[in-house]
Amino acid sequence: MLRRHGLVAALVLALxxxxxxxxxxxxxxxxxxxxxxLAKSSPxxxxxxxxxxxxxxxxPQGRVVIELAPAWTPEHAANIRTLVREHYFDGLSVIRVQxxxxxxxGDPDGDDKARARKLGTAKETLPxxxxxxxxxxxxxxxxxxxxxxxPEVGFADGFAVARDPKAGNEWPAHCYGAVGVARxxxxxxxxxxxxxxxxxxAPRNLDRNLAVAGHVLEGMQYLSxxxxxxxxxxxxxxxxxxxxxxxxxxxxxxxAAEREKIEVLKTDSKTxxxxxxxxxxxxxxxxxxxxxxIDVCNISVPVRxxx
Amino acid sequence: MLRRHGLVAALVLALxxxxxxxxxxxxxxxxxxxxxxLAKSSPxxxxxxxxxxxxxxxxPQGRVVIELAPAWTPEHAANIRTLVREHYFDGLSVIRVQxxxxxxxGDPDGDDKARARKLGTAKETLPxxxxxxxxxxxxxxxxxxxxxxxPEVGFADGFAVARDPKAGNEWPAHCYGAVGVARxxxxxxxxxxxxxxxxxxAPRNLDRNLAVAGHVLEGMQYLSxxxxxxxxxxxxxxxxxxxxxxxxxxxxxxxAAEREKIEVLKTDSKTxxxxxxxxxxxxxxxxxxxxxxIDVCNISVPVRxxx
Numbered sequence: 001m002l003r004r005h006g007l008v009a010a011l012v013l014a015l016x017x018x019x020x021x022x023x024x025x026x027x028x029x030x031x032x033x034x035x036x037x038l039a040k041s042s043p044x045x046x047x048x049x050x051x052x053x054x055x056x057x058x059x060p061q062g063r064v065v066i067e068l069a070p071a072w073t074p075e076h077a078a079n080i081r082t083l084v085r086e087h088y089f090d091g092l093s094v095i096r097v098q099x100x101x102x103x104x105x106g107d108p109d110g111d112d113k114a115r116a117r118k119l120g121t122a123k124e125t126l127p128x129x130x131x132x133x134x135x136x137x138x139x140x141x142x143x144x145x146x147x148x149x150x151p152e153v154g155f156a157d158g159f160a161v162a163r164d165p166k167a168g169n170e171w172p173a174h175c176y177g178a179v180g181v182a183r184x185x186x187x188x189x190x191x192x193x194x195x196x197x198x199x200x201x202a203p204r205n206l207d208r209n210l211a212v213a214g215h216v217l218e219g220m221q222y223l224s225x226x227x228x229x230x231x232x233x234x235x236x237x238x239x240x241x242x243x244x245x246x247x248x249x250x251x252x253x254x255x256a257a258e259r260e261k262i263e264v265l266k267t268d269s270k271t272x273x274x275x276x277x278x279x280x281x282x283x284x285x286x287x288x289x290x291x292x293x294i295d296v297c298n299i300s301v302p303v304r305x306x307x
Numbered sequence: 308m309l310r311r312h313g314l315v316a317a318l319v320l321a322l323x324x325x326x327x328x329x330x331x332x333x334x335x336x337x338x339x340x341x342x343x344x345l346a347k348s349s350p351x352x353x354x355x356x357x358x359x360x361x362x363x364x365x366x367p368q369g370r371v372v373i374e375l376a377p378a379w380t381p382e383h384a385a386n387i388r389t390l391v392r393e394h395y396f397d398g399l400s401v402i403r404v405q406x407x408x409x410x411x412x413g414d415p416d417g418d419d420k421a422r423a424r425k426l427g428t429a430k431e432t433l434p435x436x437x438x439x440x441x442x443x444x445x446x447x448x449x450x451x452x453x454x455x456x457x458p459e460v461g462f463a464d465g466f467a468v469a470r471d472p473k474a475g476n477e478w479p480a481h482c483y484g485a486v487g488v489a490r491x492x493x494x495x496x497x498x499x500x501x502x503x504x505x506x507x508x509a510p511r512n513l514d515r516n517l518a519v520a521g522h523v524l525e526g527m528q529y530l531s532x533x534x535x536x537x538x539x540x541x542x543x544x545x546x547x548x549x550x551x552x553x554x555x556x557x558x559x560x561x562x563a564a565e566r567e568k569i570e571v572l573k574t575d576s577k578t579x580x581x582x583x584x585x586x587x588x589x590x591x592x593x594x595x596x597x598x599x600x601i602d603v604c605n606i607s608v609p610v611r612x613x614x
Contacts, residue, residue, distance in 0.1 A: 099528045100483050100607075130596075148452050148602045176407050176508045185592045200531075201483045201508055201605055205589060205598040221406045221535040224507075228528040282512060285492045289437075291512040295455045298508055300407075 030284040037274050038265070038302055045269035046304070047158070049217070051259060053077065054251035055084055057105075057219075059094075059243060064219030065260055066179055069212065071138070071157040072172050073129040076181055076213040079122050080192040081250060086120040088193060089248035094226055095194075098234025100201060103223045104182055106194030108242060119193055128187040129211045131169040139268040140170075143276070145293040149173075149204040153296040155267035159215060160296050162207060172212035175202045175297035179214040199224040202297040217262060217303045265302040275302070337591040344581050345572070345609055352576035353611070354465070356524070358566060360384065361558035362391055364412075364526070366401075366550060371526030372567055373486055376519065378445070378464040379479050380436040383488055383520040386429050387499040388557060393427040395500060396555035401533055402501075405541025407508060410530045411489055413501030415549060426500055435494040436518045438476040446575040447477075450583070452600040456480075456511040460603040462574035466522060467603050469514060479519035482509045482604035486521040506531040509604040524569060524610045572609040582609070 053068040070077035083089060089105075096104040109115040140161070142154040150162035153173065160178075163170030172178060178198045183190030190211055197216055216223065230237040251259045265272050276299060281290040360375040377384035390396060396412075403411040416422040447468070449461040457469030460480065467485075470477030479485060485505045490497030497518055504523055523530065537544040558566045572579050583606060588597040 097532075099531055145455050146453070147455060149598055149600045187595060199507075201602075203605065204600075204602065205586070205594070205605070207598070208596045209594050224406055225404075225532050225534055227532055279512070287512070287516050288494060289515045291456055291514070293456045293511075295508075295511065298510065298512070 031278040031282050031290075032274070034275050034278065034302065037271055037278065038304070041265065041269070041271040045266050045271050046263040047266050048263055051251035051254075052081070053214075054217075054260070055080065055214070056247075056249050056251060056254075056260070057089070057245055058247045059219070059222050059245060061222040062219060063260075064222060065217045065262065066214045067158070067217050067264075068214040069157070069159060069172060071135075072132055072159065073181075073211050073213045075123075075126045076129055076190070076192050076211050079126060080195075080213060082122040083119065083191075083193055084248050084250050085253065086122065087248075088117065088120060088122065089245055092117070092245050093242035094223075094245070095242055096196075096233065096235045097199070097226045097228050099228045101199065101203060101234070102180075102196040103199050103226060104194060104196040104234075105245060106182065108239065110194065119191060122191060122193070124191050125186075125188045126181075126191060126211075128190075130187075130208045131171040134163055134165065134168055134170050139266075141268050141273070143294060143296055145280070145295070147296060149207065155272075155296075155299075155301070158264060158267055158301065159212075160299065160301075162204075162296070171208055172215075173202065173296055174198055174204055174206045174210075174212065175215075176200070177216040177220050177300070178202075178212050179216060180206065181211040181213050183210065197223045204297075217264065218260070261306045263304050263306050265304075267301060272301075275299075338585040338589050338597075339581070341582050341585065341609065344578055344585065345611070348572070348576070348578040352573050352578050353570035354573050355570055358558035358561075359388070360521075361524075361567070362387065362521070363554075363556050363558060363561075363567070364396070364552055365554045366526070366529050366552060368529040369526060370567075371529060372524045372569065373521045374465070374524050374571075375521040376464070376466060376479060378442075379439055379466065380488075380518045380520045382430075382433045383436055383497070383499050383518050386433060387502075387520060389429040390426065390498075390500055391555050391557050392560065393429065394555075395424065395427060395429065396552055399424070399552050400549035401530075401552070402549055403503075403540065403542045404506070404533045404535045406535045408506065408510060408541065409487075409503040410506050410533060411501060411503040411541075412552060413489065415546065417501060426498060429498060429500070431498050432493075432495045433488075433498060433518075435497075437494075437515045438478040441470055441472065441475055441477050446573075448575050448580070450601060450603055452587070452602070454603060456514060462579070462603075462606075462608070465571060465574055465608065466519075467606065467608075469511075469603070478515055479522075480509065480603055481505055481511055481513045481517075481519065482522075483507070484523040484527050484607070485509075485519050486523060487513065488518040488520050490517065504530045511604075524571065525567070568613045570611050570613050572611075574608060579608075582606075 055066040057064040068077040094105045138156045140156040147153040159172045160175045181190035182194040280294045362373040364371040375384040401412045445463045447463040454460040466479040488497040489501040587601045
């Protein structure tokens with residue numbers, strides 16, 4: 001009645017009960033679920049993120065784990081590491097939540113030069129690492145169904161990416177959970193001291209206009225569920241509404257025992273390809289008409305806890 | 308410093324200061340903002356939604372306004388109207404929030420036949436109104452940039468839609484804010500007694516597998532910001548976490564003075580076309596590289612309050 005197992009029911013297997021159904025069985029065979037495919041994955045298909053690229057951001061509701069993307073934005077990754085190590089973010093806040101767009105954090109007093117927190121030894125401006133030259137050595141796995149915004153899309157170096165072979169460049173796409181670098185009007189004004197996470201329909205028009213410095217591996221459910229701000233663009237109108245970031249640390253700076261034990265499925269693995277295909281053509285009793293297509297931003301890279 | 312006006316800054320106009328810049332001015336002219344375009348719209352470009360299609364759902368944080376879509380799902384619209392008028396939803400709950408997917412509401416005891424609320428005179432099953440035959444008389448406004456999932460996309464009868472001319476059918480797309488009808492495995496098991504709103508990246512693989520019975524005109528910021536549920540698929544594990552729906556009414560059943568005074572921009576209007584074009588090619592000091600493209604689910608149909 002409730003359809004509790006309705007909307008994304010995929011666990012009920014279709015058991016053919018008559019000859020005709022049996023004859024059709026190979027075609028009607030339910031597609032495996034991501035869970036089933038992941039259970040059969042091999043250890044070598046998983047990567048352990050480099051602790052030097054893992055940022056832990058402590059919010060009242062829990063920990064957010066961000067993986068930096070030095071393969072795409074090396075100077076931003078380095079600057080964010082510096083800011084984290086000098087405790088720049090500790091005590092700052094989520095300052096903005098705009099529905100169907102972004103959650104942004106940083107210094108609420110950042111606009112006020114007298115009161116703004118100092119960046120320490122971090123740089124105040126950085127080169128605009130919005131795209132990179134196509135890296136022939138990277139493990140680009142192209143998706144087959146095209147894209148509205150770019151000539152090609154797929155996954156490379158663990159990130160959802162788009163690329164333009166004619167222009168010779170590629171860039172991480174602003175998909176759900178992408179972490180971008182807020183900036184002023186000038187392209188070089190982003191330092192990484194204020195970051196945003198995408199919380200709605202992928203605003204792909206940001207691609208190539210802002211630097212994607214990482215993506216959220218864990219904790220999106222906190223960043224996406226804060227009350228939307230009352231000011232234009234979702235800034236909080238009342239300081240009391242802001243959510244305080246108690247502490248931000250780099251995994252590499254913690255003893256190994258205190259680090260998150262997580263692994264990320266390699267995007268050039270057979271299991272990842274199988275998950276993409278199962279999602280493109282989901283066949284089970286519930287989904288009677290498989291889409292046969294997939295958008296790059298409809299695929300989440302699996303993350304798992306290990307013991 | 309804070310980039311408070313950074314991420315989506317569009318209000319700063321580029322004033323050319325030298326001859327060369329002046330010569331380039333037509334090309335570099337900033338695109339108008341949606342706000343500017345809406346300010347110049349004519350009254351005839353707006354429609355007043357039919358009160359018989361407007362559902363007001365009262366949540367603790369505020370009112371959600373849903374426009375039903377009888378042009379697409381007539382039997383579902385009729386059944387939902389019956390459920391609303393017989394107070395089926397009053398006192399029920401938001402029962403499920405799955406991050407980057409859906410917020411679903413209905414009867415928490417719906418799975419328990421003994422305890423489930425009765426549907427009154429509403430039907431328990433409905434024909435699967437997942438698509439309709441292409442309506443040559445509708446005001447389909449096609450978008451120019453294609454789509455990953457369907458041969459054509461655009462707007463018709465006020466909704467973001469996709470269509471397949473070869474198959475001869477069209478359907479509302481599962482974009483952010485779309486309201487769908489939860490169901491069991493059988494295609495006819497949806498009644499409208501449990502509904503969901505899309506709160507993340509458009510899960511377009513739901514298209515043609517579920518009925519889109521409406522879309523949210525106001526109040527998405529409440530539906531999108533509830534804590535995500537702890538059970539699989541985002542169902543709340545603790546009853547106390549559920550959000551109570553105090554009352555659901557049809558606008559048509561309220562005195563005119565108590566109805567929301569809202570208008571919706573017609574999707575076949577010049578102003579809507581101009582907004583789409585400005586979003587496709589956003590040119591201002593902040594966006595240095597216009598996307599030149601737009602996905603159907605990246606366009607929100609403007610809604611305004613009138614006096």
